[in-house]
Amino acid sequence: MTEDRPGIGTDAYNFAYLDEQTKRMIRRAILKGVAIPGYQVPFASREMPMPYGWGTGGVQVTAACLTPADRLKVIDQGADDTTNAVSIRKFFERTAGVETTEHTTEATVIQTRHRIPETPMTDDQILVYQVPIPEPLRFLEPRETETRKMHGLEEYGLMHVKLYEDIARHGEIATAYAYPVKVEGRYVMDPSPIPKFDNPRLESPALQLFGAGREQRIYAVPPYSKVMSLDFEDHPFNPSKADHPCALCGAENTYLDEVIMDDAGGRMFVCSDTDYCATRQAEGHRGAQSAPFTEAAE
Amino acid sequence: MSTPATPLLQVRDIRKTYGARIGCTDVNFDLYPGEVIGIVGESGSGKSTLLNCLAGHLAPDEGEILFDTRADGLKDTLKMSEPERRMLGRTDWAFVHQNARDGLRMGVSAGGNVGERLMAVGARHYGNIREQAIDWLDRVEIAEDRVDDRPGAFSGGMQQRLQIARNLVTGPRLVFMDEPTGGLDVSVQARLLDLLRGLVREMGLSAIIVTHDLAVVRLLADRLMVMKSGHVVEAGLTDQVLDDPQHGYTQLLVSSVLQV
Amino acid sequence: MISVRNVAKTFTLHNQGGAVIPVMEGADLEVAPGECVALTGSSGAGKSTLMRMIYGNYLAASGSIIVGDVDVATAEPREILKLRRETLGYVSQFLRVVPRVATLNVVAEPMLAVGMERSAAVSRARELLTRLRIPETLWELSPTTFSGGEQQRVNIARGFAHVFPAMLLDEPTASLDAANRATVLDLIDEAKARGAAIIGIFHDEEARARVADREIDVSRFTPRAA
Numbered sequence: 001m002t003e004d005r006p007g008i009g010t011d012a013y014n015f016a017y018l019d020e021q022t023k024r025m026i027r028r029a030i031l032k033g034v035a036i037p038g039y040q041v042p043f044a045s046r047e048m049p050m051p052y053g054w055g056t057g058g059v060q061v062t063a064a065c066l067t068p069a070d071r072l073k074v075i076d077q078g079a080d081d082t083t084n085a086v087s088i089r090k091f092f093e094r095t096a097g098v099e100t101t102e103h104t105t106e107a108t109v110i111q112t113r114h115r116i117p118e119t120p121m122t123d124d125q126i127l128v129y130q131v132p133i134p135e136p137l138r139f140l141e142p143r144e145t146e147t148r149k150m151h152g153l154e155e156y157g158l159m160h161v162k163l164y165e166d167i168a169r170h171g172e173i174a175t176a177y178a179y180p181v182k183v184e185g186r187y188v189m190d191p192s193p194i195p196k197f198d199n200p201r202l203e204s205p206a207l208q209l210f211g212a213g214r215e216q217r218i219y220a221v222p223p224y225s226k227v228m229s230l231d232f233e234d235h236p237f238n239p240s241k242a243d244h245p246c247a248l249c250g251a252e253n254t255y256l257d258e259v260i261m262d263d264a265g266g267r268m269f270v271c272s273d274t275d276y277c278a279t280r281q282a283e284g285h286r287g288a289q290s291a292p293f294t295e296a297a298e
Numbered sequence: 299m300s301t302p303a304t305p306l307l308q309v310r311d312i313r314k315t316y317g318a319r320i321g322c323t324d325v326n327f328d329l330y331p332g333e334v335i336g337i338v339g340e341s342g343s344g345k346s347t348l349l350n351c352l353a354g355h356l357a358p359d360e361g362e363i364l365f366d367t368r369a370d371g372l373k374d375t376l377k378m379s380e381p382e383r384r385m386l387g388r389t390d391w392a393f394v395h396q397n398a399r400d401g402l403r404m405g406v407s408a409g410g411n412v413g414e415r416l417m418a419v420g421a422r423h424y425g426n427i428r429e430q431a432i433d434w435l436d437r438v439e440i441a442e443d444r445v446d447d448r449p450g451a452f453s454g455g456m457q458q459r460l461q462i463a464r465n466l467v468t469g470p471r472l473v474f475m476d477e478p479t480g481g482l483d484v485s486v487q488a489r490l491l492d493l494l495r496g497l498v499r500e501m502g503l504s505a506i507i508v509t510h511d512l513a514v515v516r517l518l519a520d521r522l523m524v525m526k527s528g529h530v531v532e533a534g535l536t537d538q539v540l541d542d543p544q545h546g547y548t549q550l551l552v553s554s555v556l557q558v
Numbered sequence: 559m560i561s562v563r564n565v566a567k568t569f570t571l572h573n574q575g576g577a578v579i580p581v582m583e584g585a586d587l588e589v590a591p592g593e594c595v596a597l598t599g600s601s602g603a604g605k606s607t608l609m610r611m612i613y614g615n616y617l618a619a620s621g622s623i624i625v626g627d628v629d630v631a632t633a634e635p636r637e638i639l640k641l642r643r644e645t646l647g648y649v650s651q652f653l654r655v656v657p658r659v660a661t662l663n664v665v666a667e668p669m670l671a672v673g674m675e676r677s678a679a680v681s682r683a684r685e686l687l688t689r690l691r692i693p694e695t696l697w698e699l700s701p702t703t704f705s706g707g708e709q710q711r712v713n714i715a716r717g718f719a720h721v722f723p724a725m726l727l728d729e730p731t732a733s734l735d736a737a738n739r740a741t742v743l744d745l746i747d748e749a750k751a752r753g754a755a756i757i758g759i760f761h762d763e764e765a766r767a768r769v770a771d772r773e774i775d776v777s778r779f780t781p782r783a784a
Contacts, residue, residue, distance in 0.1 A: 140403065140405065140406065153381045153384060155384065155418065157414055157419070158418075160417040160422070164409070164410050164413055164417065164424065164427065164428075165410050167424050168407055168446050169407075169446065232424040232427075234423050234424050330636055520635065520639055521635045534617075534635055535614060535615075535635040535638055537615050538616065538635075541615050542569075542610075542616040544617060545572070546573060549571070549573055
């Protein structure tokens with residue numbers, strides 16, 4: 001590969017890979033999505049140079065949003081350094097030549113898979129989600145014609161059947177990710193497989209866009225929209241959190257990854273948001289297992 | 299039980315064709331609150347077409363179906379908006395399918411199946427929903443400890459009873475039944491019929507039952523309509539139509555049955 | 559109370575070349591409140607046919623059958639159902655089996671259907687079952703498993719439960735032992751005393767002589783040129 005030759009991205013491809021007509025089509029879908037918060041807008045998803053499931057929907061939305069002045073951050077499960085995040089970041093470095101960053105506060109566009117950054121977003125940022133299955137009703141109602149009708153007529157009883165089943169089976173609402181929400185009191189929406197811990201942060205000053213490439217749907221949560229997590233009166237929504245502080249930065253209120261340390265049951269819990277954790281450590285915060293490394297006490 | 303003056307359902311000149319073929323035509327009847335009407339006829343006589351037209355699953359070519367709605371009195375259900383008709387479909391109307399699998403969510407527990415209609419009309423208290431579901435399972439003779447089992451683990455008769463519980467939990471006023479005992483063992487049928495009879499009487503339901511089984515209508519229906527080739531050839535009091543049939547086809551139908 | 563005027567009945571057998579069989583014509587019958595009229599005539603003369611027409615089970619070909627204020631010959635099904643629920647009782651020899659319903663409820667049901675209080679209906683049902691010598695141990699069981707005689711008595715209790723202003727009795731005393739037969743005749747007398755108009759078929763001549771005020775031989779309604 002000759003990816004280091006400067007200029008090949010912009011010479012061989014249109015800015016941000018997609019041609020301008022395609023980006024116009026996607027932007028129209030985005031505008032419609034913003035106009036009808038939570039509504040799934042169909043769009044003519046393009047083949048992207050990466051497999052379905054690797055964020056083709058998010059990449060197309062990002063491509064349609066980027067301008068040369070933007071600074072892009074890509075995270076996968078909160079981390080900037082996983083394969084998916086690195087390859088998408090490189091993709092845009094080459095095809096759009098935009099600046100990239102790992103810092104949430106410096107980014108203007110953030111594409112994410114499965115997390116909302118811990119650092120509060122601002123009203124000059126866009127958060128783009130990668131979505132595998134956009135239809136929250138899909139697991140109980142396989143017919144697309146029927147789910148569309150249900151959205152159209154606001155027939156959302158079925159969504160509660162799913163939560164009912166959870167409680168009946170597990171004693172509580174066991175849905176831990178892709179927890180359904182109602183946007184602006186109207187459309188029920190799948191927030192993509194983010195942990196339900198992140199649900200409260202769906203109410204945000206930033207523009208949130210959702211792209212599902214294989215399913216060819218785009219939807220949006222405009223800034224400051226009301227986003228309600230569905231629940232029962234006697235089983236209210238609970239954005240549960242692992243009962244530990246971060247082992248590296250000591251944060252008490254972040255979403256944690258469990259890291260297995262050895263084959264004897266040793267494990268540690270660390271912030272899934274790598275940028276947030278690193279920033280805190282740089283500021284001098286320390287967790288129980290910050291360097292020097294010690295065996296996990298379990 | 300007094301006899302109210304206003305029919306719950308008024309059916310006027312319903313006609314449905316499939317191209318040149320007649321599904322059903324010139325169907326007229328009134329159904330009063332608490333009344334059960336049976337529609338009998340052989341396969342292809344148009345009884346299922348008629349039922350589906352009445353229940354809003356098929357659009358008839360002509361006619362009116364006036365339903366006495368709780369809020370606005372008589373309304374032509376064929377001219378209702380779809381949301382309105384669907385709302386009716388999960389509140390005041392119920393539909394019991396011949397095959398329980400068509401009327402149940404097989405991937406959802408018995409309790410969830412019964413609770414769905416409650417949640418569809420806005421119930422949001424898990425404890426209450428579950429309590430009502432268990433109460434209804436009991437009324438259709440399904441033990442409380444089966445509430446979290448999926449319908450796939452139930453026998454055919456239990457599935458059918460679950461479907462009935464799921465339909466009646468919101469206290470509908472009109473129930474459509476399409477061969478509710480079809481495909482069940484005779485002993486299971488008897489139990490189901492007895493259950494339906496009790497529920498219909500107890501809740502004061504009106505029902506329209508399509509079946510080819512004359513014993514079913516004898517037990518459940520106050521009145522009978524006999525259909526042949528899309529036409530209603532005879533209608534009247536159930537025992538009168540069965541014991542003193544006037545139309546040649548009805549006589550044939552009655553005499554073809556060993557004992558009703 | 560019951561007024562049958564110029565009633566005719568034919569059976570048309572569509573599946574046997576449309577043969578029309580006239581079985582009755584010019585039937586006339588009046589029964590006043592408190593009166594019991596017995597239908598007589600040989601077997602096949604049309605006693606049951608006439609009774610079934612009055613009950614609305616057979617369709618009259620012409621004429622009128624007024625019970626209370628309803629003309630059964632032309633009434634809508636729901637009017638007949640209302641009549642059967644409130645006004646016109648029918649007691650046959652045979653219990654139409656209602657599986658899995660307790661005997662006590664079988665007897666109470668006609669009273670509940672006209673809106674009687676449950677406790678009052680049940681207490682009247684108990685009284686009737688006691689009089690008809692159905693052992694109390696059987697009351698919570700379904701009569702489907704009872705002997706023929708017990709089933710018949712349950713059926714009589716059910717038939718006499720609601721105080722119908724008009725009643726049709728089809729062989730109410732057939733095959734009953736002397737004690738129960740006497741009870742049934744008492745029940746009929748009581749019904750007459752409270753003003754019920756009764757039409758009965760009694761093969762038991764002694765019973766007929768005791769309760770019937772008049773006899774009508776239905777063979778005179780048999781069409782002459784059949």
